[in-house]
Amino acid sequence: MHDDAFSDEDTQRFYTIADAETMNEFFMSLVSSGNHWMFISSRGALTAGRIAADHALFPYETVDKIMAGRGQNGTRTLLRLHGRDKGSLWEPYADWSQSLWRIRRSISKNFTGSTLRFVEDNLDWGVRFSWSWSFSHRRGFVRTARLKNIGADTLQIDLADGLLNLMNGGVSRRVQAELSCLSDAYKDNVYDERSGLAAYGLASLVSDKAEPREALSATLAWQLGLDEARVSLTRASMENFLRGEDCAFPARRTGMKSDFILHASLTLEPGESRLWHIVADVDQDQRAASLLRAELQSDRATLARELSDTGRVMNDELLAILGAADGLSRGALAMHEWHHAANTLFNVMRGGVPERGMRIRGGDALRFIGARNKAALPAAAALLSDRELSHARFVELLSSSGDPVLVRLAREYLPFTFSRRHGDPSRPWNEFSIRIQDADGSPLVHYQGNWRDIFQNWEALGLSYPAYLESFLSIFLNATTLDGYNPYRISQDGIDWERPEPENPWSNIGYWNDHQIIYFQKLAEALEARYPGRLAALLDRRDYSWADVPYRIAPYAEICANPRATIRFDAELDERVNARVARL
Numbered sequence: 001m002h003d004d005a006f007s008d009e010d011t012q013r014f015y016t017i018a019d020a021e022t023m024n025e026f027f028m029s030l031v032s033s034g035n036h037w038m039f040i041s042s043r044g045a046l047t048a049g050r051i052a053a054d055h056a057l058f059p060y061e062t063v064d065k066i067m068a069g070r071g072q073n074g075t076r077t078l079l080r081l082h083g084r085d086k087g088s089l090w091e092p093y094a095d096w097s098q099s100l101w102r103i104r105r106s107i108s109k110n111f112t113g114s115t116l117r118f119v120e121d122n123l124d125w126g127v128r129f130s131w132s133w134s135f136s137h138r139r140g141f142v143r144t145a146r147l148k149n150i151g152a153d154t155l156q157i158d159l160a161d162g163l164l165n166l167m168n169g170g171v172s173r174r175v176q177a178e179l180s181c182l183s184d185a186y187k188d189n190v191y192d193e194r195s196g197l198a199a200y201g202l203a204s205l206v207s208d209k210a211e212p213r214e215a216l217s218a219t220l221a222w223q224l225g226l227d228e229a230r231v232s233l234t235r236a237s238m239e240n241f242l243r244g245e246d247c248a249f250p251a252r253r254t255g256m257k258s259d260f261i262l263h264a265s266l267t268l269e270p271g272e273s274r275l276w277h278i279v280a281d282v283d284q285d286q287r288a289a290s291l292l293r294a295e296l297q298s299d300r301a302t303l304a305r306e307l308s309d310t311g312r313v314m315n316d317e318l319l320a321i322l323g324a325a326d327g328l329s330r331g332a333l334a335m336h337e338w339h340h341a342a343n344t345l346f347n348v349m350r351g352g353v354p355e356r357g358m359r360i361r362g363g364d365a366l367r368f369i370g371a372r373n374k375a376a377l378p379a380a381a382a383l384l385s386d387r388e389l390s391h392a393r394f395v396e397l398l399s400s401s402g403d404p405v406l407v408r409l410a411r412e413y414l415p416f417t418f419s420r421r422h423g424d425p426s427r428p429w430n431e432f433s434i435r436i437q438d439a440d441g442s443p444l445v446h447y448q449g450n451w452r453d454i455f456q457n458w459e460a461l462g463l464s465y466p467a468y469l470e471s472f473l474s475i476f477l478n479a480t481t482l483d484g485y486n487p488y489r490i491s492q493d494g495i496d497w498e499r500p501e502p503e504n505p506w507s508n509i510g511y512w513n514d515h516q517i518i519y520f521q522k523l524a525e526a527l528e529a530r531y532p533g534r535l536a537a538l539l540d541r542r543d544y545s546w547a548d549v550p551y552r553i554a555p556y557a558e559i560c561a562n563p564r565a566t567i568r569f570d571a572e573l574d575e576r577v578n579a580r581v582a583r584l
Contacts, residue, residue: 006334012315013111015338017042020105021098027063029424031113031345032135033317035434039063039425040133042107044093044118045070047425048133048141052433053173055282057141057219058165059180060173063425073165075143078241081125082156089242092120092129101125111341112318115311126151127268134311140220140281142310147266148273155268160241162232162261163278168200169217175206182206189233189253195296197222198233199289200258220284221260222296224304225276229264237261277307318345321418325353326464344460351457352419352447358391358467360415364445365394368413369406371493373584376405391415391467407543411474414492419447421489429506448491451479451512455519462523466530470538473523478545485513487549497549500569511551511567550574 007014017023020042030038040046045067049056058073066073071094079090091097093105102123109116117132131145143163149155167176171183186202201218223229230249234256237247247263266274284292295303322328327344329337355361363386370377383397398410423430430450438444447454458472479495480486488510489496501507528535550573553559559566 007108011312012115014108014115014117015111016106016108018104018106020107021103025067027067027426028109028116029113030116030133030135031318031349033114033314033321033418034135034137035436036135036141037432037434038133038135038141039066040116041067041070043067043070044075046074046133049167050140050282051435053431056167056173056176057280057282058163058167059176061177061425062428066425069165071164074163075131075161076164076235076238077129077131077145077161078159078238079127079129079147080158080241080244081127082158090122090125090127092122093118097122110311110315111338112315112322113342113345114314114318121150125155126153127155127157132311135314136279136307136310139279139307139310141279142307143278143280144275144307145278146273146275147268149268149270152270154270156265157268158241158263158265160238160261160263161278162259163221163280164235164257164259164261166200166219166221166258166260166280167282168202168215168258169219169283170202170205170215179206184257185255187253187255187258189256189258191231191233191251192293193231193251195222195293196231197289197293197296198231198260199284203254217283217285218289219258219280219282220289220292221278221280222292223260223262223276223278224300224307225274226262226264229262229276232261232263233259235259235261237263277304279307321345321348321353324357324464325461347457347460348418349420350422350449350453351461352414352416353461354465354468355415355417355443355445356388358465359388360391360394360413361445362387362389362394364415365413368445368492369409372409372412373405375584376403376409379403380406380409404543408474408478408545411471411543412478414447414468414471414475415445416447416492417443417445419449421448422450422453446492448489448493450488451486451490452519454490455523459519459522459526462526466526469523469527469530470534473520473527473538474544476520476523479547480516481511481549481551482546483513483553484516485511485549485551486516487511487547495547495549497551499574509551509567509569511549511553548573548577550577 005016026042028040035050038046038048047056047058047060047066053060077092081088090101097103104121104123106119115132115134117130119130121128128148128150131143134142136142145161168187175183183206186206188203189200191198198221199218202215205213205215207213232247232249233253238261240247322341322344325344325348327341329340331337362384366381366384369380379401395410398406418436420434421432423432435446436444455476462469462472479490487495487497498509500509524535550570552568552570554566554568
């Protein structure tokens with residue numbers, strides 16, 4: 001780690017790995033303050049989308065398939081320099097380029113992990129090509145590319161640059177994984193040359209039923225910065241480019257994979273550069289497409305200014321989240337600051353962070369109580385209103401009722417946001433879900449995750465928000481079974497357990513106890529350290545519950561006879577629990 005690896009650019013801090021061409025390929029994630037997700041390799045192979053894998057911009061696959069799909073999915077760039085022979089082609093970050101040209105690569109990531117930049121210098125040509133990924137709440141995914149003449153001669157360059165295998169609206173992860181060739185047949189890709197907007201939809205949803213199923217969403221893609229460029233909807237244009245042949249640019253392509261490829265010719269004087277953006281987003285309806293088309297036709301300058309600022313906006317929002325969780329620090333070693341920020345950010349991505357510090361929205365607290373216990377809602381509504389109040393006052397008001405159910409729910413309500421189920425292409429069994437906004441765009445007060453992840457992260461968060469420690473302990477106890485075990489997942493909605501699926505070899509039911517003592521001990525120690533005597537005062541309170549999980553531990557003799565079958569699923573109890581949930 002060298003000090004010169006850190007740099008300040010456009011109000012943001014970056015860390016750069018130089019000579020990346022000498023390193024083995026590795027995998028990274030980009031972070032958004034919204035519901036975007038992106039997993040990307042150090043050579044540019046990626047998958048991305050919003051919310052979950054069913055809303056992907058590029059196919060969501062396992063790490064090995066993503067890396068193997070480089071040049072087929074995601075981004076690809078081809079460059080040809082005029083004045084050289086016909087074979088003078090360059091494909092940045094392609095393996096074959098290293099055998100023809102003297103190249104130098106670097107990868108840079110900003111402090112919050114929301115922007116990633118790739119750079120490749122062709123030292124023989126005297127040309128630098130760079131591109132970066134960033135996020136925009138309104139626009140989706142922003143790829144910013146720049147071609148710069150770093151040599152001494154005027155250059156004339158033809159380029160083909162774009163996005164390959166975009167996911168059409170209506171194509172779920174399962175359809176892509178199991179029926180991709182069939183979904184290709186349904187694809188209907190249209191380009192409006194007047195506005196420069198491309199829409200990737202389906203003629204109808206993929207179904208085996210004899211009924212119409214209209215596809216009502218599409219992936220949209222567009223570009224700014226290369227006004228002279230022509231847009232191709234098929235990667236066949238790149239094959240034509242490789243052969244030095246002309247390419248057709250039809251406005252519609254059906255029955256094939258979805259691509260967005262720019263073709264342009266540029267002249268660059270020494271030191272001169274050209275910059276352009278390619279923007280794409282998923283799950284866009286007809287109204288969104290119509291509004292965007294009007295913007296592209298009427299006010300491209302405003303759009304360009306907006307795109308140039310997306311990286312800073314996302315970075316500032318993540319800095320605010322980090323600050324709320326004590327993730328910002330200053331020390332003698334910059335790398336320590338970066339490690340601490342990254343650890344804090346990934347911590348709150350699992351366990352969440354308070355939406356408004358120690359303030360809560362009364363209306364949201366009532367929504368939580370109504371979801372958790374319908375019978376308790378009228379009494380709570382008599383004590384609370386929609387107004388904002390402090391967390392301490394909220395607990396005080398519900399505790400004054402003397403109702404142990406309301407007292408329990410008062411401690412169980414956490415006004416946390418930014419939490420999400422975790423997972424990534426290296427662990428496909430952990431399916432992630434990023435739900436951080438409600439229907440009107442307000443922050444969604446919600447947390448969710450595996451038991452171990454939630455309480456590991458809350459232990460650290462308790463240092464920043466000790467007033468929530470009693471809630472952490474209460475949630476821990478109330479989600480523990482009478483046997484002293486814990487279920488698999490926990491969220492603000494309650495607990496979740498697995499049900500047997502005999503036909504699924506990956507299915508199993510899990511019942512754990514190995515985390516219990518140390519997790520509870522650390523939370524209890526933290527509460528006692530911050531509020532001496534409080535723990536002892538809670539010991540004889542009847543404001544707690546236990547989780548009615550329909551698992552039964554086998555008798556000792558059966559466990560000795562078959563240590564691989566230690567628990568049973570009680571289907572009858574499962575039905576009774578579901579009936580109780582429906583009632584309450």
